[in-house]
Amino acid sequence: MIPFNKPYLTGKETKYIETAVATGKISGNGVFTQKCQQFFEDTYGFKKALLTTSCTDALEMCAILADINSGDEVIVPSYTFVSSALAFVRQNANIIFADSYTDNPNIDADKIESLITDKTKAIVIVHYAGIACDMEKILEIAEKHNLIIIEDAAQAIDSYYIFKDGTKKALGSIGHLGAFSFHETKNIISGEGGMLTINDERFINRAEIIWEKGTNRSMFFRGEINKYGWVDTGSSFLPSEIISAFLWAQLENIHPIQEKRLKIWNKYHDELKNNENIDLPVIPEYATNNAHMFYIICKDLKHRTELIKKLKEHNILAVFHYLSLHKSEFYASRHVHGELTNSDHFEDCLLRLPLFYELTEAEQQSIIEVINNF
Amino acid sequence: MIPFNKPYLTGKETKYIETAVATGKISGNGVFTQKCQQFFEDTYGFKKALLTTSCTDALEMCAILADINSGDEVIVPSYTFVSSALAFVRQNANIIFADSYTDNPNIDADKIESLITDKTKAIVIVHYAGIACDMEKILEIAEKHNLIIIEDAAQAIDSYYIFKDGTKKALGSIGHLGAFSFHETKNIISGEGGMLTINDERFINRAEIIWEKGTNRSMFFRGEINKYGWVDTGSSFLPSEIISAFLWAQLENIHPIQEKRLKIWNKYHDELKNNENIDLPVIPEYATNNAHMFYIICKDLKHRTELIKKLKEHNILAVFHYLSLHKSEFYASRHVHGELTNSDHFEDCLLRLPLFYELTEAEQQSIIEVINNF
Structure with missing residues (x-):
């Protein structure tokens, strides 16, 4: 797993x-x-x-x-x-x-x-x-x-x-x-x-x-x-x-941690960038990348649900978040500023891939292959 | 110390x-x-x-x-x-x-x-x-x-x-x-x-x-x-x-911890109970004692201040607390229910003695002696 x-x-x-x-x-x-x-x-x-x-x-x-x-x-x-x-x-x-x-x-x-x-x-x-x-x-x-x-x-x-x-x-x-x-x-x-x-x-x-x-x-x-x-x-x-x-x-170890995370992030990016079924993170020119998270954007909710299922079949756990807060049970009735369609889009389509210090190259390769073969 | x-x-x-x-x-x-x-x-x-x-x-x-x-x-x-x-x-x-x-x-x-x-x-x-x-x-x-x-x-x-x-x-x-x-x-x-x-x-x-x-x-x-x-x-x-x-x-160690603390508490009580300059904690008949704290009640603020000083001369750290909250900077102007004289009395006179698992018998004895000889 x-x-x-x-x-x-x-x-x-x-x-x-x-x-x-x-x-x-x-x-x-x-x-x-x-x-x-x-x-x-x-x-x-x-x-x-x-x-x-x-x-x-x-x-x-x-x-x-x-x-x-x-x-x-x-x-x-x-x-x-x-x-x-x-x-x-x-x-x-x-x-x-x-x-x-x-x-x-x-x-x-x-x-x-x-x-x-x-x-x-x-x-x-x-x-x-x-x-x-x-x-x-x-x-x-x-x-x-x-x-x-x-x-x-x-x-x-x-x-x-x-x-x-x-x-x-x-x-x-x-x-x-x-x-x-x-x-x-x-x-x-x-x-x-x-x-x-x-x-x-x-x-x-x-x-x-x-x-x-x-x-x-x-x-x-x-x-x-x-x-x-x-x-x-x-x-x-x-x-x-x-x-x-x-x-x-x-x-005390922030430098090796950041180096390793960036390496993992860059490998994801390099090996998924030609996959036409998904979009990758956009880093504006005014921003740097701290490799906190690697996410992909699926076509729609159905696409994401099926990809999560496929990854799980290969014992890989990828997760989504967040539910748009303006639609939450606590806040829906208080929110009066109309639809927030981009927020809803990321709620449905964004998928986070495993990214942690001890993730091995072989593990990462298997994740990339499942996504590219999907 | x-x-x-x-x-x-x-x-x-x-x-x-x-x-x-x-x-x-x-x-x-x-x-x-x-x-x-x-x-x-x-x-x-x-x-x-x-x-x-x-x-x-x-x-x-x-x-x-x-x-x-x-x-x-x-x-x-x-x-x-x-x-x-x-x-x-x-x-x-x-x-x-x-x-x-x-x-x-x-x-x-x-x-x-x-x-x-x-x-x-x-x-x-x-x-x-x-x-x-x-x-x-x-x-x-x-x-x-x-x-x-x-x-x-x-x-x-x-x-x-x-x-x-x-x-x-x-x-x-x-x-x-x-x-x-x-x-x-x-x-x-x-x-x-x-x-x-x-x-x-x-x-x-x-x-x-x-x-x-x-x-x-x-x-x-x-x-x-x-x-x-x-x-x-x-x-x-x-x-x-x-x-x-x-x-x-x-x-997992709550029993030995409690046993040890009670032993320390009881020694303080036994060896200070005949000291006529101080009062000891009163445990009402409806209460048990968890040996969280051993405190003494001094005659007045001056007595307590001098005792703290004397203990410090013997490298012993005893501390007081609390400042009555109704007189605090934050609350004084909001408190309209008159004087709380007993609270103020404890603020001035209560002194807490060292009480921790690794306090040795010899250390405790030296604390007791300073107090009884004061």
Whole structure:
């Protein structure tokens, strides 16, 4: 059986967990949490990084920091994981769902402006498959309407947007706030896990407070205040050091992991590009590829269903996602902005192929052959 | 240096983490999560147990399940950790703070009824130091006023309430809902971590949905529905399997851990009980002792400050907590129910002594001697 995904130990995960226990601290915000955060800030240029227990939790922090309250509108793509919208629903936002491009699941930047009203407070963009949204267009819209941009970069670690002047910026470092995932299916993993990134400095102090259950504990430990107490809303957003120690071992190996994933991604692309029955991912010129995901686009739902079945007959597990959120049981009756046909198209036709560090060349070859012979 | 707390590996924690990775699943709700939950349900009689990333998150689930909305009032003791109140603030509740007993930090059951209004929806009780609140009185009040009881059992694993008829029930299994913590300072640990317990069956289905990001994924995996989608509010409340695997190793050793802690607790009690300068914990006849914490009550703030200093001179770290929540920067202006003098007394006078599995007899003896010679 070739699974769709397989988590992988780089080698030092459990050693670092033992180190954390031996140092006497395994609750949140310990040495490994700080090492990970420092690495992310230094490597990708985030002004501040805070690890969280999940990307959902990082998005909830974004919703609180963006001061989303009852009646505020937040624009979110429909073709995304439920958390991209859910985190804002917890702050009682009205979600306004946006459509994808025709040839790319990312939010269609040309369709955002028509959804903006005087109640709009933020735009959540999702860098699907780690491929950048059209950030220059989106930044322009946000600036014009004074909106907060939240990058749902769940899949976008180690991926970049290239500005027209040639400068490159890491995804998650461009909007006011960003959120990453270290869920087991991601490039860098801790089972469940996430990270908030802050690029607008005015949010940093409050983020630390919200992260530590509404207390100013971080300031206390830096010696900036004499005692700490309850000063704001918040939650226990910070992960156990057990999670951070695991993540640190993964981060030490980010280069070999990324190299291997890109090799797998490129082989899929090379060997499937002449298959006329399917479409392949389109990478816009402003985007880099972090090899988070390899997907194909089938002709229609029937085609995809049959291909999944054929792959399963060969003991290969390929999976689809997402169900358009605007049609979900929870949101259908609240969504009043008409059909989102591109989102529905990807819901029906997109198929994700196995892509993980320990996928062998022979396994990958067999997957490619089943698809090309279908 | 004798630390206040020291986390401890029972032996199989990292082995089980490796097992989880090898099985191919380290995201939430995997084999170890289910083993832990089953153990808790079987051992303590919870109708349903769901692991969470923290006790705060379990309390947030309680707030959502209790349908707390803007304007609802929730009664919470003031002498508690911020999360006991914060989780309900996230649902926009008005917190009504209650006082402790004179001789016991638990909520004074005789003072609850005067705080109830027609807006009151729930009572949060905290079993401080794992010692039961007066549950029969509290159950009677809740029934009379049709209120939901939420047991903040953060410190109360393996502790019981003894009813007048002699029956014993585990803490966290008595109210409608309960919340536990596996923070590094607790008896059973995973660094950060928690658990929701559900004793009123009408909450079980919705709890599973809220736990899995508002989706009916759990029902899907049990084959009860054909596909899963977004049906409710929620969050990513479930922990990584890395956390659950660690916790499982701890749970396998709960008996030796509890035995050792009780031995330490009893030695403190025996050797400090004749010290006339301090008061010791009072365990009501309806409560058992899970040896979560050993605390002493100093005469006043000055006495406690000097004792902490003296202990520090002997390289012993003893700590105090909590700051009365009704006086916090966040809540002081909202609290209109007068002075809570017992809460303030414990804030000033309670001192926690080191209590952890690997505390040696010689170390404990030195702590006792410093206190008795002071």
